[in-house]
Amino acid sequence: xxxxxxxxxxxxxxxxxxxxLKAYDIAQKALEGIQRGNKRxxxxxxxxxxxxxxxxxxxxxDAVTAVFLHEANRFQGSTAAELxxxxxxxxxxGQFPEDIVNIVKSLNNISFITIQQTGLDEERYRKLIxxxxxxxxxxxxxxxxxxxxxxxxxxxxxxxxxxxVTESMQLYAPLAHQxxxxxxxxxxxxxxxxxxxxxxxxxxxxxxxxTEKEREALAVRFIAPLRAKLDRNEIKxxxxxxxxxxxxxxxxxxxxxxxxxxxxxVFAMRFIIDCPPIRTVEHELCWRVxxxxxxxxxxxxxxxxxxxxxxxxxxxxxxxxxVKTPDGIAVEVQIRTVRMDLEAEQGHASHWAYKGIKxxxxxxxxxxxxxxxxxxxxxxxxxxxxxxxxxxxxxFTPSGELRELHAGATVLDFAFDIHSNIGVKCTGAxxxxxxxxxxxxLHTGDVVEIITGKNQKPNADWLNFVVTSKAxxxxxxxxxxxxxxxxxxxxxxxxxxxxxxxxxxxxAQLAELARKYKFKINNEFFAAIGSGAIDLMEIKxxxxxxxxxxxxxxxxxxxxSLKAQGESGSSDYLIIGSGLGKVSYKMAKCCNPIFGxxxxxxxxxxDGLKIHRISCPNxxxxxxxxxxxxxxxxxxxxxxRSSSIASLKIITGNDMQxxxxxxxxxxxxxxxxxxFNVTERGRSEQEIQMTTYxxxxxxxxxxxxxLRKLRDVRQVTRL
Numbered sequence: 001x002x003x004x005x006x007x008x009x010x011x012x013x014x015x016x017x018x019x020x021l022k023a024y025d026i027a028q029k030a031l032e033g034i035q036r037g038n039k040r041x042x043x044x045x046x047x048x049x050x051x052x053x054x055x056x057x058x059x060x061x062d063a064v065t066a067v068f069l070h071e072a073n074r075f076q077g078s079t080a081a082e083l084x085x086x087x088x089x090x091x092x093x094g095q096f097p098e099d100i101v102n103i104v105k106s107l108n109n110i111s112f113i114t115i116q117q118t119g120l121d122e123e124r125y126r127k128l129i130x131x132x133x134x135x136x137x138x139x140x141x142x143x144x145x146x147x148x149x150x151x152x153x154x155x156x157x158x159x160x161x162x163x164x165v166t167e168s169m170q171l172y173a174p175l176a177h178q179x180x181x182x183x184x185x186x187x188x189x190x191x192x193x194x195x196x197x198x199x200x201x202x203x204x205x206x207x208x209x210x211t212e213k214e215r216e217a218l219a220v221r222f223i224a225p226l227r228a229k230l231d232r233n234e235i236k237x238x239x240x241x242x243x244x245x246x247x248x249x250x251x252x253x254x255x256x257x258x259x260x261x262x263x264x265x266v267f268a269m270r271f272i273i274d275c276p277p278i279r280t281v282e283h284e285l286c287w288r289v290x291x292x293x294x295x296x297x298x299x300x301x302x303x304x305x306x307x308x309x310x311x312x313x314x315x316x317x318x319x320x321x322x323v324k325t326p327d328g329i330a331v332e333v334q335i336r337t338v339r340m341d342l343e344a345e346q347g348h349a350s351h352w353a354y355k356g357i358k359x360x361x362x363x364x365x366x367x368x369x370x371x372x373x374x375x376x377x378x379x380x381x382x383x384x385x386x387x388x389x390x391x392x393x394x395x396f397t398p399s400g401e402l403r404e405l406h407a408g409a410t411v412l413d414f415a416f417d418i419h420s421n422i423g424v425k426c427t428g429a430x431x432x433x434x435x436x437x438x439x440x441x442l443h444t445g446d447v448v449e450i451i452t453g454k455n456q457k458p459n460a461d462w463l464n465f466v467v468t469s470k471a472x473x474x475x476x477x478x479x480x481x482x483x484x485x486x487x488x489x490x491x492x493x494x495x496x497x498x499x500x501x502x503x504x505x506x507x508a509q510l511a512e513l514a515r516k517y518k519f520k521i522n523n524e525f526f527a528a529i530g531s532g533a534i535d536l537m538e539i540k541x542x543x544x545x546x547x548x549x550x551x552x553x554x555x556x557x558x559x560x561s562l563k564a565q566g567e568s569g570s571s572d573y574l575i576i577g578s579g580l581g582k583v584s585y586k587m588a589k590c591c592n593p594i595f596g597x598x599x600x601x602x603x604x605x606x607d608g609l610k611i612h613r614i615s616c617p618n619x620x621x622x623x624x625x626x627x628x629x630x631x632x633x634x635x636x637x638x639x640x641r642s643s644s645i646a647s648l649k650i651i652t653g654n655d656m657q658x659x660x661x662x663x664x665x666x667x668x669x670x671x672x673x674x675x676f677n678v679t680e681r682g683r684s685e686q687e688i689q690m691t692t693y694x695x696x697x698x699x700x701x702x703x704x705x706x707l708r709k710l711r712d713v714r715q716v717t718r719l
Contacts, residue, residue, distance in 0.1 A: 001028075001041070001043060001044075001047065004047045004051070005021070005024050005047065007051075008020065008047070008050050008051055008054055008064065009021050009024075011054050011055075012060075012061045012064075016060070016061035016062075017061070019061055019062075019065050019096065020050075020061050020064050020065055020068070022065075022095070023064075023065040023066075023067075023068035023069050023072075023096070024046075024050075024068050026068065026069065026072045027043065027046050027068040027069070027071050027072040028043055029072075030071075030072035030073070030075070030088070031043050031046075031071065031072065031075075034075065036152070036155040037154075037155045037156050037157055038152070038154045038155045040155065042071075043071075044152075045071065045148060045149075045152075045155075046067055046068050046070075046071035046072075048148040048151070048152070049067050049071075049141070049144050049145045049148045050064045050067045050068065052144035052147055052148060052184075053067055053140070053141055053144045056144070056181075056183065056184065057140050057143075057144060057181065057184075059137060059140060059141075062097065062099070062100050062103075062137070063103070063137045063140070063141055065096060065100050066100050066103040066104055066107065066137070066141060067141060067144075067145075069092055069096065069100065069101070069104045070103075070104045070107040070108065070141075072088065073086060073088050073089050073092075073104060073108065074108070074111065076088050076089070079112065080108045080109045080111070080112045080445075083105075083108040084105045084108055084109075089101070089104065089105070089108075092104065099135065102135065103135055103137055103138055103141070106132050106135065106138040107138060107141060107142065109132040109445065110129055110132055110138065110142055112445075113125070113128055113129070113445070115163075115167060125171045125175075127392075127394055127404070128394050128402075128444070128445070129142065129175075132444060132445070139175065139179070140179065140181075142172075143172055143175060143176050143179070143181065143184060144184075146168055146172045146188075147172075147184055147187065147188065149164065149168075150164070150165065150168055150187075150188060150191045151191075153165070153191075153195070161195065162195060162196065165191060165192050165195045165196065166192070166196070168188050168191075168192070169188065169189065169192040172188060173185050173188040173189055173192075176188065186245040186247070186248075189245060189247035189248070190245055190246050190247050192247065193246055193247045193250055197250065200250050200253075201246060201250075203260065204246045204249050204250055204260060205246055207260045208243065208246065208249075208266075215241075215243060215267050218267065218325070218329060218331070219241045219267075219269070221325070222269060222297075222325065222331060223239055223269070225296050226292060226293060226296055229292045229295075229296070230289070230292065233288065233292065235273060235285060235288070235289060236273070236274040236275070237271050237272060237273050237274060237289070238271075238272040238274070239269065239270070239271060239272075240269070240270040240272065241267070241268070241269055241270075242267075242268055242270065243266060243267055244263070244265065244266050244267075244268075249263055249266060252265075265322075265332040267331060267332070268331070268332040268333070268334060269331060269332070269333050269334070270333075270334040270335075270336070270341075271289050271293075271333070271334070271335045271336070272336060272337070272338055272341045273285050273286065273289065273335070273336070273337045273338065274337075274338050275337055275338070277337070277339040282308075282337045282339065282340070283308050283309075285337070286308055286319050286335045286336065286337065287308075287319070289335050290319055290321065290333075290335055293321070293323060293333055293335075294321070294323065297323035297324060297325060297331075298323060298324045299321055299322070299323050300321070300322045300323065300324065300330070303320075303321060303322040303332075304320070304321045305318075305319070305320035305321070306319060307319065307320070315343065316343075317336065317340045317343070318334055318335065318336040318340060319334070319335040319336065320332065320333070320334050320335075321333050321335075392404055392405070392406065392407060393405050393406070393407055393409060393442055393443060393444045393446075394444045394445070395409075395414060395442050395443075395444070395445070395446045395447070395448055396445075396446070396447045396448070397418070397447075397448065397449075398447060398448075398449045403417055403418070405417060405442065405468060406467050406468055408441060408467045409441070409442050409466075409467050409468055410438065410439055410440060410441055410442065410465055410466060410467070411426065411428065411429040411431070411436060411437070411438045411439070411440045411442065411448065411450070412426055412438040412439070412462060412465070412466050412471060413442075413466050413467055413468040413470075413471045414429070414442060414448050414450065415429070415438075415450045416466070416468065416470050416471040416474050416475075417468065417470060417471075418450065420474045422450055422452060423471060423474055423475075424456070424457070424458050424474070424475075424478050425452035425453060425454065425456045426438055426450055426451070426452055426456065427451050427452060427453040427456050427663065427667070427672065427673040427676070428451045428663070428673060428675075428676040429448050429449060429450050429451055430448075430449040430451065430656075431446050431447070431448050431449075432446055432447055433447075433656070434678065435659050435676055435677070435678040435688075436676070436677070437674075437675040437676050437677060438462075438675070439465050439675065451663055453663070453666070453667035453672055453673060454667060455667060455669075455670060455671060455672050456667075456672045456673070457478075457482065457672060458475045458478045458479055458482075459479075460479060462475050463475055463476070483523065483524070483527045484523070484527075485530075486526075486527040486528075486530035486531050487523045487524075487526040487527040487530060488526075488530070489530035490525075490526035490527055490528065490529030490530030490531070491526045491529075491530075493529060493530065493536070494526070494529055494536065494539070497536050497539075497540070501540055501543075503540070503543050503544070505543060509542075509543065510522060510525075513525065513539065513542065517534060585601065585608055585609035585610065585611055586607055586608065586609070586610050586611070587610070587611050587644075588602075588610045588611060588612045588613075588616065588618075590612070590616055590617060590618055591612055591613040591615070591616035591617070591618075591619075592613075592644070592645055592646060592647060592719075593611050593612065593613045593644075594644035594645075594646055594694060594696060594697050594700065595635055595644065595695070595696040595697065596635065596696040596697035596698055597613045597614075597697050598613065598614040598615075599611050599612060599613055599614060599633055599634070599635070600612055600614060600619070600623075600630055600631070600632065600633055601630070601631035601632070601633040602622050602626070602629055602630060602631070603629040603630075603631060604629075609631060611633060644693070644694060644695075644696075645674065645691055645692070645693060646691070646692055646694050646700050646718065647689070647690070647691045647692075647718070647719035648688075648689075648690050648691075648692070648703075648704070648707075648716060648717065648718055648719065649687065649688070649689055649715075649716075649717045649718075649719055650662060650687070650688040650689075650690065650707060650713060650715070650716050650717075651681070651685060651686075651687055651688075651713075651714045651715040651716075652685070652686055652687075652688060652710075652712055652713050652714060653684060653685060653686070653712035653714070654680060654682075654683065654684055654685055654686045655712060658710065658711070658712045658713065659678060659686075659688065661710050661711075662688060662690070662707060662710065662713070663676070665703070665706050665707055665710060666690070666692060666703060666707075668706070669694075669699060669702060669703050669706075670694075670695060670699060671692045671693060671694045671695075671699060671700075671703060672692065672693045673690060673691075673692050674691040674692060674693060675689075675690065675691045676688070676689075676690050677689045677690075685714075689719075700718070704716050704718065
């Protein structure tokens with residue numbers, strides 16, 4: 001172990017070396033006594049990952065330090081939240097730079113991504129892994145971590161090896177390819193072939209071993225006669241000889257249905273010409289090299305691929321051909337310039353693109369910049385995730401279906417994203433198993449189960465906290481539908497009453513009434529009648545008198561006026577017990593009175609009359625200290641019966657089933673849940689605070705009585 005850490009630390013100097021050694025010391029102590037599945041010390045895993053990170057990806061001391069700290073912290077909890085709030089992780093602050101601790105937290109989050117969440121889809125996984133961190137080093141460290149696991153599959157139980165290899169092939173190899181980590185990508189693919197197709201693996205690798213010396217000799221023989229010709233033509237070039245990986249050979253054998261011997265590009269020679277990036281000059285030199293090669297070796301014209309004259313759709317430019325040596329061996333030859341090679345390897349026509357790997361433009365651009373960063377060994381600034389990616393969160397249904405939403409999206413946004421009918425009936429949700437209200441903001445990785453109620457209806461308040469356009473549009477649509485329905489009912493009701501009264505109303509009178517009630521359009525006026533917000537008797541008085549009243553009429557939702565008790569024909573919300581005349585009033589927020597409650601009025605200095613329940617927590621003080629401000633009040637028989645808000649506190653056992661039972665019980669009545677919050681009170685008890693819309697206190701009493709009958713409900717209190 002000492003030799004391993006010393007060889008890793010030796011790559012760094014000064015404070016960076018000391019930082020790596022300090023992090024290793026923390027990991028060694030934290031992992032002491034812990035073993036891998038093969039009975040080897042677990043510390044071998046972070047050492048192996050650190051070695052790959054430093055030697056095979058080119059990352060610096062900060063990334064190596066993060067590897068050791070992440071592994072030291074990984075057994076400090078059973079969830080990402082527990083790991084990120086552990087005492088050990090908190091101790092890292094102050095000891096190490098903040099960006100390193102943030103990498104550790106991101107690695108903690110990523111380590112809990114499940115196969116169910118990814119669906120073994122590389123695009124979905126790529127979005128998830130990057131959404132957890134704006135630092136590209138996190139992605140690269142995770143690739144190194146997976147490669148170390150694949151190199152030591154014997155540390156896993158036999159039943160988990162093939163699933164781990166398959167997951168790596170479908171999620172990690174494409175990501176390594178896009179980052180330009182071709183050696184890591186090829187090794188992952190070859191491990192997949194070795195585990196999943198062992199017979200094909202043995203046949204291909206044995207063939208490659210058997211022909212290795214032949215290929216080396218062939219490369220020497222192939223270039224020897226061409227070198228003199230190229231020098232005479234004063235062509236500056238670089239030669240690259242490459243052998244296909246076993247997996248690539250196997251894929252081609254499968255696609256073409258041919259044996260190993262028929263794969264012509266197992267061995268290829270690439271000429272990379274150094275010349276000015278002027279297309280006419282580039283094309284001329286490429287064709288000249290082609291001419292020199294085909295003068296020396298017999299070309300197979302059927303395998304000539306001219307992507308110079310007509311580049312591929314993605315911009316790839318090169319000249320490919322296959323030639324035969326005098327001893328009958330086929331060799332693939334690729335001819336391109338330095339610019340073309342750079343474009344193919346690093347630009348928009350890179351290998352991952354023309355092989356058809358799916359990619360999102362913003363994400364791909366960022367990953368390409370990360371790859372460029374990795375190739376700059378002196379880079380100290382790391383490219384952060386583009387703002388476009390930070391505007392998204394990725395959340396899941398209980399079945400594992402991924403949903404992509406705008407940052408700041410709430411439970412209600414998620415419900416509408418699932419289906420409009422679920423959105424309009426949404427009363428709350430279970431997020432990661434915990435009950436939350438519809439306003440709860442979601443975060444990447446959340447598992448969300450929507451709860452609905454048959455009596456739930458959208459209200460205008462919903463528009464204040466949803467952020468997605470789909471949710472906004474559907475809420476407005478449903479509100480409009482409700483308004484139209486109420487308008488139709490109101491229009492029909494008014495028409496019947498006018499017939500009974502033997503009165504008529506012309507368009508001018510309708511317009512005047514709508515204006516007096518402060519409605520811009522007639523539909524809103526009729527809707528207010530349909531919902532009971534406007535008393536039809538006031539309309540009768542208006543039409544009978546044929547003239548405007550002294551005081552303007554008021555619409556629903558505004559402060560209403562109160563009339564003296566005993567005033568005939570009164571249609572106000574409340575009746576006051578003395579002759580105060582008309583005064584404005586409000587419902588006190590400290591006790592939220594609803595129709596049917598025993599109430600009293602308190603005359604305030606600034607807000608007019610406030611209505612309190614007689615059981616209000618403030619009632620005793622107000623009645624004793626300010627008797628001269630108390631006004632007797634009672635509910636009018638024809639009071640507005642629209643829903644009011646009531647709040648309940650429910651103490652229950654700490655059981656998800658009783659929480660579900662509470663919600664189901666409320667939904668049985670003509671009530672809808674406005675908010676729902678669950679707080680644990682120790683291990684065996686929880687407190688539910690719930691606000692609901694109810695018609696009157698009788699309905700609330702029924703709900704309260706039903707809740708008290710539920711098993712494991714210990715206390716129900718109205719707030």
